[in-house]
Amino acid sequence: MQNHVEKILLVLIIGEFVTGVLGNGFMVLVNCIDWVKSKKLSTVDLILVVLGISRIGLLCLIKWDSFLFLFFLDQTDDEHQNFIRDLFWIITHLSSVWFATSLSIFYLLKIANFSHPFFLWLKWRINQVVYILLVGPLFVYVSYQSIKLVELYSDRTLSRRENERNESQAVQMNRKHYFIEEVGINILNIPPFILSIISCFLLLYSLWKHSQKMQLKVKTSRDPSTEAHKRAMKAMLSFLILIIVYHIGILFTYKNFSKLTSMFGMALMSLYPTGHSLILILWNSKLKHAALLVWRQLKCCLKLNKSSNV
Template identity: 40%
Template sequence: MLSTEDNIFVIIITREFIIGMLGNVYIGLVNWIDWIKKKKISSIDYILTSLAISRICLLCVLILNGIIMVCYPDFYENDKLQAVINIFWTLTNYLSTWFATCLNVFYLLKIANFSHLLFLWLKRIDRVIHWILLGCLAISSLISLILATTPNYDYEFHKIINHKRNCTEMFHVSKSQYFNPLTLFNLLAIVPCTVPLISFFLLIMSLWRHIKQVKLSVAGCGDPSTEAHVRAMKTMTSFLFLLFVYYGASLLATFNYLMKESKLAVMLGEIIAILYPSGHSLILIIRNYKLRQTYIRMLSYETTVCMM
């Protein structure tokens, strides 16, 4: 019998999961149908489709972990099964982060204006985009493989602290030898997180230089280049905010054994974590012209059918 907190938790993550799945499946289907019609796909659509697929997988892992935690808590007594979920989470998490990083870098290269030779060389990303995405897949798979071969001491640590009578005694248990490898892989995700941050600041520099060139004229402030910079900055800002909130929630769940109410901490972390792949996908639909217009046409068609 589930408690009130468990029921509320399951309802919240299920709704988040449905919204996230609908958004990511929509992105994938629209780009896939457009690819079939035109017999080709643009770089931005290629990245968005790959990102949507990775987030569909990530959402499945997150919802599975959440349901198991409240409905089948004994599942985690098997450290091997827990390790399997950790490996799949690491793979889908890194894929999603790297693909989102590629998307932000793509925005920077297509919108910003710099005369540096390295930047001009990178602007030819269209020619190698599929190799870049395959490289992201290879890196994520390698990290997951390393995790698969790394001993998981988290289970042994929990067995020890469960015998302690209170929270104070927990802090006297040496955690260095029971360090959860998943914590290290969480921290390693800072690397792909810094790339969008650098891209964001470079985009700000490009916008500042562009506005300076037009001398803040009325026509200049409303020109297409300035508007493109602003739109990209808004998209990057929302992504960075959700990304750092997501990793904060993941770290909260990872270090839950340091808290007295560890289950509530994990629940909170899980709820916040699912917001990232769900919320950012909806923002991408709103910010992308083709995705937005396709949705508007779908609504118009449904309205017409209902009126007939």
């Protein structure tokens, strides 16, 4: 029974990986093609491009980890391999979270309506604010974590030389190291998570104020501002929910040494970079239109193949 569950989870992880890479790749490709055609790239399109690239890297890392832990657990004790893996993890993990947070703040500044001077000052400088959020905190965090990572592996290498352990103890210590390191890295997710919650709350408050104003006016079938508020709210809430699921998956993957539990955790982790990007495609008019065009072309190709085979 357990083997069947493991096979199902493995298929699910592979399916999430393929779907996530295709979805994020589609998001990057559409915006890059539009960039080449129009010779310019808007701020929101730039965020979507870098977000898609970072999530493709994160999905590749999750897939790498899944194969290492499931099939080559005895090889996860390689210090050089672990160093590269952890450095890559820091870059993809933190960049993915910060880029999604930048998108939430962009939606807030672009859509919400507040009369506070500080908010108006930020709104008038929306591009500069987003660029600073994209580069500034991420550069500081990655630099700090990279230095700490070098120190950590230097200490671990010295301790290994002084105290040699048997193979099973080394693997167990390696899994414990992963969990401790993930906790340390995920503490750095608190600032962007708080910023995302604040952005979501302020946008919700702006929607409520706008709805109150619309009740005093003649109701129309569809109000563009209300629709924009709702789409942005859905994108923000989906990010917050999926990032929580992602961190629950990390706990399942690295805290418990059970193979089945680790596979379940990796399936949960893959939901975030896959699911949120698909949601962004559905709620972005340009990406949704491009996706529908691709879908129609695929349907036409399938019909032509069927007719030629008959």
